[in-house]
Amino acid sequence: QSVLTQPPSVSGAPNQSVTISCIGGPSNIGAGFDVHWYQHFPGAAPRLLMYGFTYRHSGVSDRFSGSQSTTSASLAITGLQADDEADYYCQSYDSRLNAVIFGGGTKLTVL
Amino acid sequence: QITLKESGPTLVRPTQTLTLTCSISGFSLSTRGMNVGWIRQPPGKPLEWVALIDWDSSERFSPSLQNRVRITRDTSKNQVLLTLANVSPQDTGTYFCARRNGHFQRFDFWGPGVLVSVSS
Numbered sequence: 064q065s066v067l068t069q070p071p072s073v074s075g076a077p078n079q080s081v082t083i084s085c086i087g088g089p090s091n092i093g094a095g096f097d098v099h100w101y102q103h104f105p106g107a108a109p110r111l112l113m114y115g116f117t118y119r120h121s122g123v124s125d126r127f128s129g130s131q132s133t134t135s136a137s138l139a140i141t142g143l144q145a146d147d148e149a150d151y152y153c154q155s156y157d158s159r160l161n162a163v164i165f166g167g168g169t170k171l172t173v174l
Numbered sequence: 175q176i177t178l179k180e181s182g183p184t185l186v187r188p189t190q191t192l193t194l195t196c197s198i199s200g201f202s203l204s205t206r207g208m209n210v211g212w213i214r215q216p217p218g219k220p221l222e223w224v225a226l227i228d229w230d231s232s233e234r235f236s237p238s239l240q241n242r243v244r245i246t247r248d249t250s251k252n253q254v255l256l257t258l259a260n261v262s263p264q265d266t267g268t269y270f271c272a273r274r275n276g277h278f279q280r281f282d283f284w285g286p287g288v289l290v291s292v293s294s
Contacts, residue, residue, distance in 0.1 A: 065220060099280040101221075108270060108287060109213075109221065114280035152221055156279065162237055163211065163223035 066091060067153050067166035074172040080141040083169045085153035087134050091164060096156040098136035100129060103150045103168075112151075113138060140171070148173045176200035178210075178271050178285035186292050192261050196254040196271030196285060203249050205229055207276025210254045212245065215287075216267035226274065227254060261292045 068086040075081040085098060092098060100113040111120040113129040116136055126141045136155075140147055153166040182194035194212070201208055211226040225245040226234045235243050242259045258265060268289050272281040 097278050097280070099278070101281070103221070108284040109272075109281075110284070111280055111282050114282070115278040118278070120280075120282065154221075154281070160237055161234075163226065163234075165213075165221040165223060168220040 065167040069166040069169045072170045083138045085136045090159035091157040093134040101152045180285045180288040192258040194256045198252045209274040214269045
């Protein structure tokens, strides 16, 4: 079970918006460690989308955005497109575990 | 252009030691703030961090693997090596190496991954 909790799946129709949550705790997000988001197509390399909660990596569409709260983070995708269908992972650091941590991943389905 | 590429055996027998190589170009392993990590993904499971080596050769390991894993680097060859001892079928998966940028500590460039199967 991952220290960072993500919904297993989310879905939305083309052109709609979805939000993926990443819930942490006091030893990771709550302790001030940054959250990053990755897009992963099966069989390919994960791709950095967002870093430091809200910063978009080079070349990433502005349809992707990130936000933070005390012990959680969220990734929002607007104007859903068929090629957004992928797995999405949040990542941070945990001071209690002294480890880099990933969320359990969220599978996005574009209906 | 920054690239990373993993290489190593595709099949390893249980109890053997797995050695994987990450070949890097476009940046230096000695540049302050630049680290290289290994992340794996067992079939049907999420990404799992394995190990990290910092620009100053500091090593960090996943708590669940620290008794079996080692990470080293060869700056002359621009390579980072991962060794995992006493492998079992639970170590089967795709292994990725990735650059961790010291600014915000994010994994900003990844290799394509190498699929390793542990089976007798």
